[in-house]
Amino acid sequence: MSADPHFLFIVSSTREAGHTGNTEWLARQAAAALPAGTRQTWLHLSQFTLPAFVDQRHTTGQYAAPEGGMKALLDATMAATDIVFVSPVYWYSIPAPLKTYIDHWSAWMRVPGLPFKEEMGKKSLRLVTTSGDRDKAQPMIDSVRLCAQFLAMRWGGALWGKGGAPKAVEADAAAVTAAATFLIAA
Ligand SMILES: Cc1cc2nc3c(=O)[nH]c(=O)nc-3n(C[C@H](O)[C@H](O)[C@H](O)COP(=O)(O)O)c2cc1C
Numbered sequence: 001m002s003a004d005p006h007f008l009f010i011v012s013s014t015r016e017a018g019h020t021g022n023t024e025w026l027a028r029q030a031a032a033a034l035p036a037g038t039r040q041t042w043l044h045l046s047q048f049t050l051p052a053f054v055d056q057r058h059t060t061g062q063y064a065a066p067e068g069g070m071k072a073l074l075d076a077t078m079a080a081t082d083i084v085f086v087s088p089v090y091w092y093s094i095p096a097p098l099k100t101y102i103d104h105w106s107a108w109m110r111v112p113g114l115p116f117k118e119e120m121g122k123k124s125l126r127l128v129t130t131s132g133d134r135d136k137a138q139p140m141i142d143s144v145r146l147c148a149q150f151l152a153m154r155w156g157g158a159l160w161g162k163g164g165a166p167k168a169v170e171a172d173a174a175a176v177t178a179a180a181t182f183l184i185a186a
Contacts, residue, residue: 006039007031007183008080012087012098014046015166022163025170027086027128029179030159041076045097048073053103056110063107065114073101074108078116082124082156084183085144088163089131092139102147117151124148126156126183130163130175157182 009031013021031040048069056063066074077083087094094102108116125148131137141158148155159182161175162168169175 003081004039005034005082006041006080007034007082007084008076009040009042009084009086010098010101011042011044011046012085012095012101014095014097017046019166021088022130022161022166022169023086023088023128025167026130026159026161026175026179027084029176030084030128030182033180034183041080043073043076045101048097050097050100050104053100053107055106057106062110062112065111066104066108070104073104074116077108078119080123082126082183083153084126084128086128087140087144089129089137089140092136093143094140105151121152124154124156125151127158128161128182129158130161130169132164133162134160 009027011021011024011027013023015021034040051070065071085094085098087098090096093099105116105120108114125144127141127144129137129140137158137160141160144158145155159175159178161179162172
């Protein structure tokens with residue numbers, strides 16, 4: 001029997017505290033359409049201290065179990081059935097905090113006794129993103145899709161909206177319409 005859905009939204013905009021970005025606004029439209037009672041966890045990477053990732057694959061070959069904020073991120077990741085990256089396009093790519101978080105996936109795959117890769121293969125990954133124009137988002141969408149593929153995660157696709165200044169995406173009617181069904185399982 002499959003687990004009850006538990007959506008983890010990982011917000012990686014670097015807008016200043018208290019200023020909700022376009023991407024989070026769009027993701028919250030999508031989340032509002034989930035069936036009542038669907039479990040949701042929202043994490044803002046800007047509220048975590050993310051240690052630099054160190055590649056130990058060819059030295060110690062393994063990693064200690066994370067502590068502090070990274071443990072909280074790992075626990076939230078493991079607990080989710082559906083992970084949603086809520087990520088603006090920065091330089092055709094993902095913002096640095098999200099990149100650091102997923103670099104740590106490489107460590108979590110090598111924590112003795114932690115079935116990270118196996119468990120990730122049971123989850124879905126989706127992306128909600130905004131940028132100045134749709135074409136500029138494609139390399140980042142492809143990158144996230146390939147990350148899902150690497151971990152055998154189900155790829156739930158990308159929801160894109162036209163962002164820019166705060167609240168800009170609220171005028172993107174196509175994105176708002178698409179948000180209403182984006183998270184609903186086919
Ligand atoms: C550092 C930085 C890099 C950006 N790079 C791009 C880009 O490569 N292409 C693009 O179309 N927009 C780019 N943008 C614009 C953002 O994608 C856009 O303003 C987005 O809506 C911001 O999301 P937010 O409101 O959720 O923070 C960039 C913005 C910043 C701050």
